[in-house]
Amino acid sequence: MKSAREALATGRKTRDELAFLPAALEIVETPPSPTARLTAVLLAALFCCAVAWAGLGKIDIVASAPGKIVPGDRVKLVQPLEIGVVRAIHVRDGQTVKAGEILIELDPTSNQAELQHLKNDLLASLLDIARTRSALDSNISALDGAPDDTPPALIQMHLEYLRSQDSEQRAKLSELDRQRVQKVAETKTIDASIAKIEALLPVLQERVNVRKYLADREYGSKLQYLQELQELVGMQQDILVQRSKLQEANAAVAALVETRAKLISEYRHRLYDDLAKATQKAGSLKDEVSKAEHKTNLQKLAAPIDGVVQQLAVHTVGGVVTPAQTLAVVVPSDSLIEIEAMVSNRDIGFVHPGQDAEIKVDTFNFTRYGLLHGKIVSVSPDSVSRDRPRDSAREPNAAATEESSEPKGQGPVYIAHVSIDRTKMVVDDKEISLSPGMTVTVEIRTGARSIMSYLLSPIVRYRQDALRER
Template sequence: MKLALQAFGDLIKRYCRVFKAVWAERKQLESPARQTDENAFLPAHLELTETPVSALPKWAARLIVLFLLVAVIWASIGQVEIVTVAEGKITTSSRSKTIQPLETAIVKKVLVKNGDYVKQGQLLMELNAMGVEVDFSKSEELLKTAKLSQLRLQSLLQAITEQQEPILEQDEEYKRLFAREILQFEREQALATNQYLTWLSQKKRQLAAIEQKHQEKHTIEINIIKLSDIQKFEAERRDDFLKLYKQRSVSKHEYYQQENRLLEVQNNLETQKSRLNEVIQQIEQAEQEYHVFLNSFKRDLLDELKKVTDHFAQTQFELEKAKQRQQFMQIHSPIDGVVQQLQTYTIGGVVTTAQNVMVIAPEQDNLEIEAMITNEDVGFVKPGQEVIIKVRAFPYTRYGYVTGTVKNISFDAIHDEKLGYVFATTITMHQNRLQADGQTIPLKQGMIVSAEIKTGKRSVMDYLLSPLKTTIDESLRER
């Protein structure tokens, strides 16, 4: 095995030496460079092999491939709009508006008469229903109370965090609600201050109790140190008395007296240690009660603040309802137009829910288009899609076109003698006139138009391959 590896290694080395030798003489092995006219004197086969190939066909092929590649990419990325064409005619949009009260009420004021021209939003009539003002005032007062409580609790939470007296902040909502309620604000400020001072007093009392226990603990620790020194001293004296007693230098009574003094010191020391443990437990309990006091007070404030905030939101909702109901007592014109068919003139008269009290006829209708969409296209048409409107009476190449938006589509089909079952759609026109040759041409009701509805986009590749896909799908279904 060793000889085989050595032979293989020698073979590799020989190949490397041969490669290096050939590589060093590679330029001598190449044919000498010749000019174009020199190649003409070579034999025919050498002239063909030595003459460089023209680059023109190669570059032409590259340009063709590049052009095809760019065309495929553009066809894959580029998109064209999908348009549904619907024929229709121009019509008017709005209708006369019937004015009706929302609920039974008493007529307070009638501000218009038949034939009066009114603007959109103009006040027409004022009504008064039972309990409207009372509900509004009650909801407003409840909202003020809830807001003040909310401000008080928020200021208390901030005060116990920053360790300073609470100050009720007058935010924008407060200024809107309490521009004239200074007395209520001062009462809530005083209540917040009293609550804070009460909390601060309890906190100081508990801290003072904890500090007193710490001082007592310190005193006991000093006593324990002293008694420990005394115990050590009395124990040494006891040992000395024991030696003297054994030597008959002191009496047995004197030795027992010293033993009693040592026991008395030890008992006092144990008493102080036991008292120290009790004081430590009392300190831990007092500190625990202190933290429970702080946490419970803050937790109670947060719980109360949550309830007040929820109550404030509910009261605000009730106030909005009362305000909205109060606004419904004022009837405004929904459009610009002329008052017609006024039914009541009597101040103090009663109008009932949904009773027709007057009609507002629009001064000038906007123009819309009623167009018919075939069954094949209705699935792709949706409200809000853009529309290009071309008026048949005015060629769009000269007069241009107007734009619009799909407003709605009918839910059921309509039978048309020429088109079969179609769906009616309403298209809102963005402008009611055309501009051509420096002139403004107004559009009129009844003009025939062609509406091109933009239903989406598709790639050019999809558009080109669509006939092929259709042919393949239909051919695969044949028997």
């Protein structure tokens, strides 16, 4: 009743009256609804609040970097030095090993043959040194300094050679001594002849004087005088000849003495020269033997550290391996783990050590199992290509660079090392340890900006780049 009276007082028709009017009149006579006006006001207020929030509100700028979990001490590769044939395999994938434990044995036959050949050459050089020293010391009864493990047959052979060498030298010296004794005897004979002539000359001179005196006075025959004089002159010439022979004999003796000294000097010089050559050869062979022993020892591939064997690449005895081929990987058992993330060129300018990061482990859905937290430890000073393997000390093999979180063909990236706050995750009320090789996504907070800036950035970029194309 009250609403009807108010309608009559204001001249407005009630809802029931409007209902009996024709449709066109009903629309005309019906006053506008306040709900639409209220909705428009609310939408305008909401728009103003959104603009204010977009201008004042801040959101984080996050650099997303794919990566994977790696040991803090890096995995250790087991590689052969040279081509070889597998002789024995002593481990299997997942086996725990100790440092120095033999993992794989290669056939050492060729290396051992080369090593034995070098050892034989070294022993021969050492025996040459011992024989030469014994020859220099004139000791033909034993080899001075021969190795203790030398076979007796070799010792005897070198002793016989030493004695033959010494006998040859002694024979040469004996021949020179014999010639010298002969020449000395000749000098003595000549000396005796000279002494005899010198003793007869005064007597013969006296006889010539007597014969001359008698002949001058015609008491004696002049012919006898001339004969005596001829004999005197002959003896005087003989003494000159004998003295010349004596000089020749003395010179021959001196030459033989000098020849003997020269022969001894040349013999010792030759021995010293042989000793120097043998010593030099032995030193070189010792180095070669050490290298050959090292190569032979490397035919037994041992674990470099305590850890777990992974990625065993050989399973066939008799198989051939190539130099630097990765046969197995040893993951340190007591090493902490960290994350190796690949930061793109677009984000590297804002990433630096000390920044906080959130880590999503690909195998564990972060919406169910949560996130890991960490910090940037270091960033590589130079970029590396995603399309090529990185340092082999960091990558077990080339396949490791093709993880799902490391897409190829995206240009060079920078390597960031990220520490993590824990090494286990709770999955279905069980603690699961994180293991090297698990792929992750690292989200690094590099800054903040307003929502308005984020929304307007495509427009600003388009405005900057538009209408400039050729």
